[in-house]
Amino acid sequence: MSERWTIQRVLDWAVGDFDAKGFARPRFEAEVLLGHVLQVSRLVLYTHFDRPLLPEELAGFREAIRRRRAGECAAYITGAREFWSMPFKVTPDVLVPRPETETLVEAALACAAPNAAMLDLCCGSGCIAVALAKERPEAQVQASDISAAALAVAQENAETLLGAGRVRFRQSDLLAGFVPEERFDIIVTNPPYVRGSEINALAPEVRGEPQLALEGGGADGLDIIRRILQDAGAHLHPNGHLLIELDPQQAHEVAQQAGPALLGATGRVITDLNGLARVVHFACGTP
Numbered sequence: 060m061s062e063r064w065t066i067q068r069v070l071d072w073a074v075g076d077f078d079a080k081g082f083a084r085p086r087f088e089a090e091v092l093l094g095h096v097l098q099v100s101r102l103v104l105y106t107h108f109d110r111p112l113l114p115e116e117l118a119g120f121r122e123a124i125r126r127r128r129a130g131e132c133a134a135y136i137t138g139a140r141e142f143w144s145m146p147f148k149v150t151p152d153v154l155v156p157r158p159e160t161e162t163l164v165e166a167a168l169a170c171a172a173p174n175a176a177m178l179d180l181c182c183g184s185g186c187i188a189v190a191l192a193k194e195r196p197e198a199q200v201q202a203s204d205i206s207a208a209a210l211a212v213a214q215e216n217a218e219t220l221l222g223a224g225r226v227r228f229r230q231s232d233l234l235a236g237f238v239p240e241e242r243f244d245i246i247v248t249n250p251p252y253v254r255g256s257e258i259n260a261l262a263p264e265v266r267g268e269p270q271l272a273l274e275g276g277g278a279d280g281l282d283i284i285r286r287i288l289q290d291a292g293a294h295l296h297p298n299g300h301l302l303i304e305l306d307p308q309q310a311h312e313v314a315q316q317a318g319p320a321l322l323g324a325t326g327r328v329i330t331d332l333n334g335l336a337r338v339v340h341f342a343c344g345t346p
Contacts, residue, residue: 064117067108069093073124080128088133092123095137143190147216152208153184160249162331163304164190166338167247170300173197178294180233180248180287181205185213187247188226192217201243203231233283234290242296248287249304254280280309281317288313288321292343301341310336 070089077085090101096119097103097112112120126136134140134155140147142156143164149155164187171177174197179188182202192200202217204210210228217226229236233250253276276282284303291301301322305313314326318341326339 064112065109066093066097066104066112069112069117069120070104070108073120076124077127082127088127091133091137092127093120095139096120096123140184142184142186143193145186145189145193145220147184147186147189148212148219149184150208150212152206153212154249156184156186159331159333159335159337160187160304161190162329162337163187163247163249163302164194166329166340167191167245167300167302168194170340170342171195171198171245174199175244176242176296177201177245177247178203178243180246181250181283182213182228183209183249185216185226185228187249188213189217189220191247192221192226199227200225201227201229203229203233203236205230205232233286234294237294239293242294243299244296245300245302246287246291246295247302250283250287252276252280252284252305252309254278280306281313284309284313285317285321288317288341291341292322295343297343299343301343303339303341304337305339307336310339314339 070093073089073093074085077088082088090104094101094104096116123136127133132155134149135151138148138150140149140156143161147156167177168191171191173195175195176199177191179191179200179202182188182204185202188200188202192198202213204213207230210230214228231237284305287303295301303313310328314328318324318326318339322341322343324341324343326341328336329338329340331337
């Protein structure tokens with residue numbers, strides 16, 4: 060007689076396996092992967108915990124577990140990740156949206172007028188631009204990235220979640236593709252900021268994300284951020300805002316040294332829900 064593998068039993072097994080391997084959120088990842096295989100929500104897993112898996116479902120879950128064990132992140136296995144309560148498509152061409160980035164969205168919305176002109180630099184999956192456009196229906200939202208493959212994913216997300224034409228996209232190396240006359244009320248960015256010496260020390264699932272979105276920060280991780288600070292002033296309206304997500308250890312240097320030197324403004328550090336310095340907000344015209 061074959062063993063009876065119910066939803067609860069396979070989840071308990073997967074959680075124990077992931078926990079033993081040191082995964083940060085073993086239960087969450089196990090539930091996400093099983094929900095993907097069964098094509099149900101995580102809530103259904105709880106309400107139907109005693110349902111046995113069909114042989115093909117069990118085989119699919121085992122394959123998902125194998126891929127996760129091999130270092131592939133859960134979002135690439137499922138092809139999706141929730142951000143700002145919306146399901147975003149993700150592929151290996153884009154970084155996986157992370158909860159702490161919602162701090163950047165919240166900070167931008169706090170200073171965004173209903174009809175603000177906003178730009179998301181290094182947009183990746185488009186999660187920031189889409190979240191801003193959702194919350195400010197009358198705003199003019201643009202997004203750019205150096206990667207054509209990332210822009211294709213971002214545009215698909217925007218059209219699926221908001222409708223065609225709501226967010227405008229363009230390929231650009233930071234602000235190099237914008238003419239001086241193009242100005243915005245708000246520029247937001249989650250740029251590459253990993254220190255060069257730390258790339259190989261990242262978790263395997265993070266190293267599997269697009270290198271173009273991880274590398275380029277230089278020895279201290281700030282090379283691209285310095286470029287943004289150097290050029291942003293020319294593309295902001297008077298009293299405009301620049302908001303940058305970065306490593307908590309970089310926040311005060313960017314706010315108090317790089318910002319005044321390159322943008323002519325001192326930044327305000329904003330913490331995330333974990334109390335970590337996550338965003339630096341520059342209000343142009345503020346010394």
